[in-house]
Amino acid sequence: MNIWRLVGAACVSVALIGCGSGPTRYRITTNHYCSSAHKTIIEMADPKLSYLAIENGGNDYHPRTVDVNNQRLLTSNDSGWVVLPVAPGEYIVDYQTLKVGSRPTRFTPIVVDIPAPGYVARLPSDSSVWNPYKPVALSTTSALEILTRKPCYQPANDYNAYLPADKQQLVTRCTKGREQSDCQDMLNGVPEVVLTDSTLAIATEVDQQYQILRVGQQYRDKLPPEVLYDKTILGLRAALTVKAYEKALPLFDDLKALGAPREADLNYYHGEALVNTGRYSEGLTVLGTYLRELGRESRFYNDALLLLNEAQENLE
């Protein structure tokens, strides 16, 4: 029991005698107390990262909610910190204090401009639920200190939910279009910590596919022709085994370009790939050649006829 606190409370009580009973308690359960994830953010120390450090004022009677870029960041009764890792840009902070049985006190939204990486915008609340925020700049060291301080809160959504519109657009362009240049723009403009694991996985895969293509273009011509032929035939076999007809089609062209003698059954496989990718007219020609050349003795005579019929029906 802190006697000094008792003394202070008694003094306040004396001053308030005759004021009647206080407001009704109004507690909202907040489950997003911060986890060890915060430590990971600190350790990552991404040079592109900035922070928005918001101190939530609160008490047992008036919870306060904080929204950033129209996404709920926090609702809580107890004072504490929420530190949001962000990319530079504009962030609109809406906040209000809730009351039992009456409309909340809505403060005028503030626009926090984070001008550059490494910048920390701190929104101290003076610990009162009725005080508006006034952003002040802070050193990164201090922000990291706040990150580890208790009580602290985890934002209610994934970090990327709070990104400004232009940065959101970078993310969407990468994840939807899956172009290497778009994903590179996203990685250059948005700190990795802010991105979700699935977005990062997409960006990594897109980059890997781009590098694979680049290696193929760079080294293909350095292979001896017989090795290139073996590689193409094996690739064709592998693609057809798993019915990856779209991937098989360019390999037939590659084989033709190599000028090697065509295996007898190759026309059947080519026809199969063409018909199964909807290229019926070309399929009809290739299968016709196959049946004309090898006739009833051909290895895939019946299958070739079935495919021929399918192509014809679709053309009609």
Next chain:
Amino acid sequence: MMRVRIQGGLLLLCLLMTSSFVKAATSIELVRQSRFVAGAVQTGFWINGTFVGAMKSGRMRIDVPPGDHRIEASNALPCDSLFADGGCDENPFPNEKYDLLLVLTEGETAVVEAYMADGNPWLILRQLNTDLPRWVQKVEVVTADIGVVKDRYVSPIERSMAERCLNTGATEECEPYLATYPDGAYVAEVAEVLNRIAAEEARKRALLEALPVDVRLDALLVKIAQAVEEARFIDAVMLYEQVNELPISAPRDLLFEWAETLIAMDNRAGGLEKLYSYVAKQGRSANHYQKALLLMNEIELNLK
């Protein structure tokens, strides 16, 4: 005329010398307003963990070096008070401390108020702006127990990063410290650890270079086999690079095995590059010819 000029020059020199020696001190001024609420309670102050003094109201100045500083404050009744906590003499401030982090530039003075709020927490440290309230000028000047704090604040993060380096003596723990805190409190110690590591590596390298090249190759191949078996693929890749740098022709299948390691790390593009080199160099007589081509197709056609 000449004398006047010399005297003028001397005066200018003196002025220049004086100005270079007298620098405005960087300081923190701690203030507390005299208020009825908690009037009997005194506030104790710490700067960077050092107790600097206590007061019920007043202003107290402490000189500090420029940089980060952590100010802490806690309230308690003085020990001679009737209701003072038991054990007050040993621990006069047993209650929770509230803190504020500041960054001061050379010559800057920050005024920090210990403010008695009506919420929770009820003691708040806040920095007052340049437009100081009038009461700050009026309160009594209190002499601090410690008027000068010589060190700047070392954050727990900086300390833990430095300790990780000093305890493990590993390059990967030490280099991030120097990159993050180039002017940090542990720069000298961390740099010493890195120098020690570099010297040790140089010694090992010299020993290794004294061995015949074929023995060095075998030693590296044994290390690679071990690393791959223990799934330490990054280590294995670094060792492959060392084999490549040896002035001796590498084993026939080295590129294939290197590729397999890269693919196991999901570096498919890197693996593909090695496979192209492998089949281009060895042709159809390569030991793993068929498997190499299958892997190349699997990667390029993305069949998995």
